[in-house]
């Protein structure tokens with residue numbers, strides 16, 4: 001059995017477009033005949049359900065408290081996309097113990113047989129929740145915008161994620177660019193700063209233009225690729241989905257705890273034992 005791929009979408013600065021990329025990328029992958037779940041890992045300030053336009057009747061809080069299994073908190077979204085919704089305004093979600101976080105990761109691994117991709121929409125910054133959820137993913141997409149403050153914060157995030165998780169490969173999406181050329185220029189400026197000081201590699205997997213239709217879709221509680229499929233932002237996200245579909249995940253330390261790595265290890269061990 002093929003193991004699912006877990007993709008973290010993160011950023012240094014808040015409000016740069018992670019949730020919109022997460023939800024629309026997930027939907028685009030789902031429409032490419034993949035089974036996809038979004039985990040709203042911005043646990044205390046969750047809003048992916050709003051961007052997706054579904055009612056979060058159950059959330060990860062029900063699973064954390066033991067009221068039900070993760071299987072039972074899966075909310076159905078458009079086109080059969082699944083959502084594990086986060087909580088809202090619960091302080092205890094911001095300061096979870098390491099054990100609690102690891103138990104969330106291992107309980108989410110139980111949905112592996114149902115999905116091909118898990119998109120993990122993290123909070124901004126480098127709090128422990130972000131570091132552990134990113135560490136548990138196979139690849140990480142950092143969303144940057146072309147402002148000096150966003151550069152500083154994105155640099156700091158990559159530095160901490162590299163130091164704390166040993167990760168050396170980062171995918172970059174430039175959001176709110178004027179056009180593709182400016183997106184490439186922003187990426188190159190950011191890359192020049194990062195590789196000067198950190199032993200990591202950045203891969204530019206696409207730019208999303210500033211597009212007022214994305215804001216209008218958010219106001220309607222609809223994913224932009226549904227509301228305005230021909231909008232430049234939608235087309236950009238659809239082409240990022242093609243890049244994701246075409247590229248294998250970077251190899252990560254299989255010894256580390258991951259959403260699906262233990263599952264993978266068990267499978268490989270079983271296959272090896274049978275051969």
Ligand SMILES: Nc1ncnc2c1ncn2[C@@H]1O[C@H](COP(=O)(O)OP(=O)(O)OP(=O)(O)O)[C@@H](O)[C@H]1O
Nearest residue numbers: 014015016017018019020124209210211214215218
């Ligand atoms: N490409 C874009 N064009 C126009 N507006 C955008 C674009 N991307 C994001 N926005 C605006 O920025 C807002 C914030 O986006 P989003 O919620 O996806 O960011 P976030 O990084 O998840 O924020 P947070 O850090 O608070 O979780 C959106 O509601 C939308 O109004």
Ligand SMILES: [Mg+2]
Nearest residue numbers: 018019042122
């Ligand atoms: Mg968000």
